[in-house]
Amino acid sequence: MNKTLLSLLAAALLAASPIHAQDIVPLERIAAVVDEDVILQSELDRAVANVLAQYAGRSDQLPPREILERQVLERLVLVRLQTARAGQMGVRVSDAEVDGAVGMIAQQNGFTPDQLRQQLAADGLSFDEFRSSLREELMVQRLRQRFAQTRIVVSDAEVDAALAGDAVNRQYQLAHILVALPDGATPEQITTAEEKIEGIKALVERGEMAFQAAAVRYSDSPNALEGGSLGWRSLDEIPTAFSGAVQSMQPGEVLGPMRGPSGFQLLQLVEVRDAQNAGSVTQYQARHILIRSGGDVSDEQARARAQTLRARAAGGADFAELARENTDDPSSRERGGDLGWFTIDQFGPDFGAQVAGIEDGAISEPFKTQAGWHIVQRVGTRQAAADNDNRRAQVREAIGQRKLEDEWNRFLREIRGEAYVDVRSAAAPAGTGG
Structure with missing residues (x-):
């Protein structure tokens, strides 16, 4: 509906009946326009309230209200951009x-x-x-x-190099602070960001503020409100630019500032531990349905059939029964598609990546391997003793997760930079991206 038509409709309504002050209901305010979608002020208020509830009794660790709103709003923007991209790619959730x-x-x-x-x-x-x-x-x-599935590949050479360095025996708990830079940052923006990150590091080193509190208050990273926590990581899950230095750091020590693709960073080593599962590997139990193409069945027909079966399973049909009736895998048909327990690369990296990428109980989207089109239902996970093959699978998975995080963060920066974002919240600075 265009603005002229809206104006005419409003005028007609005003002429039809008198409006008193007590009858006026304020329209919902818009906090931000994100491409063709909007984030309402009420959504932002609820999200901020959730953060405040999580920090009950520790509100002094939070940044001023306007900065907190900006951080939370940026999170909401990224979620909208990701769900919009998922929709464009045909991702549906029933x-x-x-x-x-x-x-x-x-x-x-x-x-x-x-x-x-x-x-x-x-x-x-x-x-x-x-x-x-x-x-x-x-x-x-x-x-x-x-x-x-489409962007992450781990070569045998990378696995060999990691095993030679015995990189899976220790784990490092890390946290970071990011002062972001826009693409094509000007010299003035770079200087300002560098001065800010140096100032944050000085606060931490003088003991005026804990690293985690400084992350909450000053970091531009999406995980700022978690104190910048990066969790426990093996060396293979740490970006190679930092992994060498991390091995020689002491708990509590801060590395940086370092200039990266997102801006300037500080990295803190929080704690080190021997990996409890260094001698074990993650195994998965899953069911699958295989639809082969060839002969009278085209590749597109096989994909469509897999999609139909997935929709039936998601709608409540018993996955095992569907597998018995429809799978083209004779070795698992009588077991309802059950593959037993297996490591991430036992059935090839493409299949393993799909299983690792969903939660227990979830059903994958149709995906293709050399065997044909599959849908997979993950049943469970466990830790098992690692022989040489399992150890390789463990290392391959760790490297894949590190690569995925690097590429995913780059992808998020890309879609954020390409998007039209008009911030209208009173507490957040106005601006347009894309």
């Missing part, structure tokens, strides 16, 4: 799949779905909004899964 995710979360917290709904209401959260957030999260997971 109501039945959202129901399944709700049931899993309820079970993990010792609730029935109805009890979870009641708990959310008691916490002042809308069940519909909770479902919407879950749908977005599932879409982002599937987008990341497709991304890993």
